[in-house]
Amino acid sequence: MRKTSLILLLVPVVLSCTAQTPPSTTPQQVHANLNQLMQGVVYEAANVLFSAQTEDPGALERPPVKDPAMATDPLVSVFGEWKAIENSALALSESANLLLLPGRFCENGKAVPIADPTWSKFVGELRDAGVKAYAAAKAKDRDKMIELSEDINNACVDCHRKWRPRTAENRCK
Numbered sequence: 001m002r003k004t005s006l007i008l009l010l011v012p013v014v015l016s017c018t019a020q021t022p023p024s025t026t027p028q029q030v031h032a033n034l035n036q037l038m039q040g041v042v043y044e045a046a047n048v049l050f051s052a053q054t055e056d057p058g059a060l061e062r063p064p065v066k067d068p069a070m071a072t073d074p075l076v077s078v079f080g081e082w083k084a085i086e087n088s089a090l091a092l093s094e095s096a097n098l099l100l101l102p103g104r105f106c107e108n109g110k111a112v113p114i115a116d117p118t119w120s121k122f123v124g125e126l127r128d129a130g131v132k133a134y135a136a137a138k139a140k141d142r143d144k145m146i147e148l149s150e151d152i153n154n155a156c157v158d159c160h161r162k163w164r165p166r167t168a169e170n171r172c173k
Helices: 002-019 035-055 082-099 119-140 142-163
Strands: none
Touching: 035 082, 035 119, 035 142, 082 119, 119 142
16 A cells, blocks of 8 residues: 555656656847847947946936836936946847847848957957946946946947948948
């Protein structure tokens, strides 16, 4: 009787272990061209980080809003002030992953040069700047944020100098 009870208890456990299916791996998909990604993620995140140069994120005077959850300015939203700086730093670092996804195209229809070592270097600089900015934001270190603004700017400028000259026919080549 004991043996039967033990078997009856163990059967569901064994079956539940073998019945589990491995997690499916959904292929990564690209929905935005490079310009859309830059405008929608990178540019916005960088501008929030740059704002710490002129205003202390912890001492912002918020305009009266009916519902901070609906604010379009991240600095005065529910996740505003230093939390907005932290989140934007993380968005900047995570955007590096998006910039390296295969299948993304430039606005002119040319493939993003993800195989070019220089592209990888500049994307790495952007990621590193975001990671450092996150650490500074967590510490609420405005002086460090001001200092890191140059790193963020340089990461952008280095890449733009090579792949985004001011003439449309040369962009993203």
